[in-house]
Amino acid sequence: MSLKTETMVLNMGPQHPSTHGVLRLELEIEGELVLSVKPHLGYLHRCFEKHSEAMQYNQVVPYTDRLDYLASIGNNLGYAIAAEKLLGIQVPERVEYIRVIMAELQRIASHMVALGSNGADIGALTPFLYLFRDREHILSIIEETCGARMLYNYIWIGGLSHDIHPDFVRKTKEFVNYFKPTIVELDNLLSYNKIFIERTANIGVLPVDTAINFGASGPTLRGSGIKFDLRRDDPYSIYDRFDFDIPVGKGLQGTVGDCWDRYYVRVREMEQSLRIIEQAIDHIPEGDVKAAIPKRIKPPKGTAYARVENPRGDLGYFIISDGNTNPFRVKVRAPSFVNLEILGELCKGHLVADIIAILGSIDIVLGEVDR
C-alpha cells in the first residue's frame, strides 16, 4: 500500500551559516528527500561592474579584492593581466615571480577555508580550527608585505604596490617546511576519517559530461577526473616554468566526482602549490616592482579577455576600452557563479543534510557570485 504524500517547499537561507554567505535555496522536499533545488542569488549584489565603469583603471583593483574575498590576490592578478593585455605591457621578471608565489600562498589559504568549512558544516569542527591556525601564518606573511590581511590591493596593473618584505623569503620557506607535515595531519584527522567519508563519498556525484556542459571549473571540474588546469592548459604569467602535477578525482572512497573527490583534490592541490613555491622562492630576480606601472592608464580602443586559475576555478575578466581613462565595460566571469549553477543537478534525490555537504564541496563565495 502506498500512502499519498505531499511535497513541501522549504527555504534554506539567506541567513544560514552553512550556505556560506547570503544565498537562499528554495527546496522542494518530500519528507527528507530533495526533489529540486532552486538557488536565489543577489543578496550581496552591489554591481561591481557598474562601479568599475565610473573608476579609472587602477582604481578598479581594490574593488576586485571584494569579489572573491578569500582569494583576493587571484582576483587582482586576473584583472591586472587583462588590463596589461589591453595596454600591451610586459611586467618585469621579479614581479612575475612574486605574483606567482603570492597567488600560490593565497590558493593554500583559500583551500584551508574551503576544507575547514566543508568539514565544519558536517560536524567536524577540529580540522577547521587547525586549518585556521595554519592560515594565520600565510595571512601574516602577506600582511608584512602589503599591510592587509584579506583585501590586499597588492597586484597593480604593471607591477605591485609594494616590494616584498626583507623577511618574506625566510618566512615563506619556514611556512613550507612547517605546513608539509600538517597536511598529513589533516589527512589523518579529516580526509580518511570514517565519519567524514560516510558523509561525503557517493554524495553529489558530478558526471564528466555534465561538468563540461555546465562549464564547471577548478576543483569542481577536476574532482570529476578531468585534468584541466589553466596554469597548465592555457598558461599565463610564468606558470609554464614550474613543474607540478594536476590532482584529479579518482573515486578512491566511492564514485568519481563525489563530494569526497572534490574535497581531496583540494588537499592534494595544496601540496602542489607548496611545490611551486619551493621552485620559485629561491629564484626571485632583483629589480624594481614598480618600473612598469604606467603613469597614466589610457589603453587603446579594443577588448581583452584574460583568465586565471583561481582557487575556485576559472576566473575571467572581459574589459572593453573606448580609449578613455575609465573602462567602458568590465565583465567578470566568476567561477563560483558558474559552479553554483550545478547545485540543482547535484542535489536531486539526496537528503536535506546532504545539500550542506554538496554546497561545501563546491565551495562558493557569495562575494563573487553576486558581485
Add this chain to the structure above:
Amino acid sequence: MMNAEEIYNLLKEKFGEAVIGLEKENPTEPIITASPLQIHKISEFLRDNDQLKFDSLMCLSGVDDANGEKIKEEDGSEIIKGGTLSVYYHLHSVSLKHKITLKVSAPREEPKVESVENVWKCADWHEREAFDLVGIVFLNHPDLRRILMPYDWDEFSEEISRHPLRKDYKNPEFYQGMKIPY
C-alpha cells in the same frame, strides 16, 4: 588548431549572410560578428564541427554599446535612442586549444538575441544576467528571470531604471518605500 581567419572563412562558407564580418583591428583578439537571430545554429556548428570543437563557453557578456543618438534631458541627464546592445561570446576548445570571440548586436529598441542555453548549459545564468543588467531578451530561453536584481524591480522603477548596466541608467527614487540615492 585554427586561427580566426580560417574559422571566419569556414563559417562564412557555411552560413553566408548570417556571419557578418571579422574585426581585425582589435589589438588582443579578432572578433567575428554574426546575426543575433541566427546565433543558435552557428553555435551548434561551432560546437559540433570536427575542425572547431568549441566545447566550452568561457564567458558570455552583455554590453551596452552606447552608439545611438544621445538626447539631453531637462535635468541634465542623457538618454540614448537607437544604436545597439551587444553580446560577446568567448569560446575555447579544450581538445584543439584554440579560441575565438563572437559578437552579435541587436537594436536597442528591440534587443532580441537567440539563446544558446541548450548548446552550452553554462550560458543559462550568464544570459539571465545579461537580461537582468543590460536588458537583452534571449529568445527560447527556458527561464528568463532576473538573477541579481530583485525580482520585483520593474514594479518600482521607470523604464529608464530597469537595467543598471545601460549607459543611460538612472537610479529610481524609491524601492519598496526605501530611498535609493543616499
